[in-house]
Amino acid sequence: MGMAVMQGGGADLRDRPDQAAAVRRAVAGDREAFEELMNTYHRRIFAMVYSRITSRMDAEDITQEIFVRAFQGVRSLRDPELFKSWLYRIALNAVNDFLRKKRLRSIFTLFTRERDEGEVPDPIGGGPDYLERKEFWTRLKEFFSRLSPSEREVFRLRFLDGLCIREVAEVMEKNESTVKTHLYRAVEKFRRERDLSGLLKEEMS
Amino acid sequence: MSDDKKTRCDIGQVIRCVVDENDLDGEQRRHLDECPVCREELRRLEGGLRRLEHTAAEYTPGPVRRPALPVEESAQPHRPAFGWRLAWGTAFSLALVMLIAVWALFRGGLSPESYQDVAREMAEDEMLLAEVIVLEENPLPDAYREISPEETSGIDEEIFDFIVPVEGWSTDQESGTKEV
Ligand SMILES: [Zn+2]
Numbered sequence: 001m002g003m004a005v006m007q008g009g010g011a012d013l014r015d016r017p018d019q020a021a022a023v024r025r026a027v028a029g030d031r032e033a034f035e036e037l038m039n040t041y042h043r044r045i046f047a048m049v050y051s052r053i054t055s056r057m058d059a060e061d062i063t064q065e066i067f068v069r070a071f072q073g074v075r076s077l078r079d080p081e082l083f084k085s086w087l088y089r090i091a092l093n094a095v096n097d098f099l100r101k102k103r104l105r106s107i108f109t110l111f112t113r114e115r116d117e118g119e120v121p122d123p124i125g126g127g128p129d130y131l132e133r134k135e136f137w138t139r140l141k142e143f144f145s146r147l148s149p150s151e152r153e154v155f156r157l158r159f160l161d162g163l164c165i166r167e168v169a170e171v172m173e174k175n176e177s178t179v180k181t182h183l184y185r186a187v188e189k190f191r192r193e194r195d196l197s198g199l200l201k202e203e204m205s
Numbered sequence: 206m207s208d209d210k211k212t213r214c215d216i217g218q219v220i221r222c223v224v225d226e227n228d229l230d231g232e233q234r235r236h237l238d239e240c241p242v243c244r245e246e247l248r249r250l251e252g253g254l255r256r257l258e259h260t261a262a263e264y265t266p267g268p269v270r271r272p273a274l275p276v277e278e279s280a281q282p283h284r285p286a287f288g289w290r291l292a293w294g295t296a297f298s299l300a301l302v303m304l305i306a307v308w309a310l311f312r313g314g315l316s317p318e319s320y321q322d323v324a325r326e327m328a329e330d331e332m333l334l335a336e337v338i339v340l341e342e343n344p345l346p347d348a349y350r351e352i353s354p355e356e357t358s359g360i361d362e363e364i365f366d367f368i369v370p371v372e373g374w375s376t377d378q379e380s381g382t383k384e385v
Contacts, residue, residue: 031274034274035274038271038272038274042268042271042272043267043268046267046268047261047262047265050265050266051261051265056266056269059268060268060269060270063268063270063272064270064272064273066272067272067274068272068274068275071274071275072275129264132264133264136260136261136264137264140261159254159257159258160257160258160261162258165224165225180224180225180228183224184220184221184224187220187223187224187250187254188220190250190253190254190257191216191220191250191253196257197253199260200253200256200257200259200260201256201259201260201263202256203255203256203259
């Protein structure tokens with residue numbers, strides 16, 4: 001019974017002594033140790049960013065920024081056990097900085113009517129399953145638009161990024177019971193969601 | 206299915222179980238274990254969430270570029286902006302100016318105007334050197350400096366949030382590199 005699945009998206013430093021050691025070394029200024037951690041989290045952070053902006057090129061740039069920012073700040077990390085939550089918080093802030101600037105730019109272009117004349121590449125990209133992918137991300141965005149900002153963020157971190165409740169609470173700097181309340185409401189809405197459920201793929205066992 | 210009020214079918218309990226099964230008491234757990242209706246509901250909901258995660262992962266491309274870290278070591282918590290490099294720079298420019306002055310004296314003395322020129326050049330040299338050192342201390346392009354924790358906090362950011370709020374995130378969040 002219960003969510004035995006999706007427990008924390010893999011490495012939790014509290015359960016992974018090898019990674020905890022790498023974090024301690026990185027905090028002490030060991031570049032190689034930081035690169036080790038970057039190898040562990042690169043793909044996950046990229047996926048986390050991509051799922052929020054669905055643009056591959058921008059996701060690459062933001063991921064780059066996130067790791068530079070983490071590299072420059074890692075020495076000030078007081079509790080190495082919180083590395084993962086700390087990294088995800090940097091990532092979340094970088095994504096939100098990007099979205100805020102993008103919105104400001106779009107408001108500006110609306111006023112100045114300086115819209116780009118050139119072709120705008122489709123951020124989702126090509127490929128044989130292009131239509132399904134586009135449909136999925138569009139429907140997911142529509143679903144998220146029906147959630148409050150906190151419900152949306154908690155739901156994403158828990159069920160798309162695979163963080164456990166405690167990690168979600170750390171990333172969002174909220175207590176666990178608040179996170180659970182938001183999560184409860186979000187799951188309740190997900191349960192009633194019909195447009196999205198038809199697009200979900202079966203897992204291959 | 207039990208008739209007991211406490212253990213009646215309740216979709217709220219199923220959702221609570223999905224969120225955190227440890228929040229259910231013994232009675233509620235037993236009901237969820239034994240009731241076929243609730244078990245089916247739980248199976249359907251958990252399956253949906255798992256498929257959502259799986260589909261999102263399927264439809265997410267892999268990153269192509271590996272992030273490139275700055276060449277320098279990871280930054281010290283608060284490196285003084287004007288350290289030994291400024292001291293050396295100032296000493297060097299002073300020595301240079303004195304050398305020029307001595308050379309000018311040996312060539313037949315300096316007029317009061319020349320002294321003023323030397324003093325002005327000396328001040329200009331120092332300003333230029335200070336600028337170079339500031340640039341050295343902040344080698345990142347503006348785009349990176351914008352996202353550094355010091356730059357993203359403060360009143361400007363609050364005004365910015367007010368004007369252009371971010372959809373997916375409450376605006377009361379602090380800077381990403383806040384110490385934890
Ligand atoms: Zn039942």
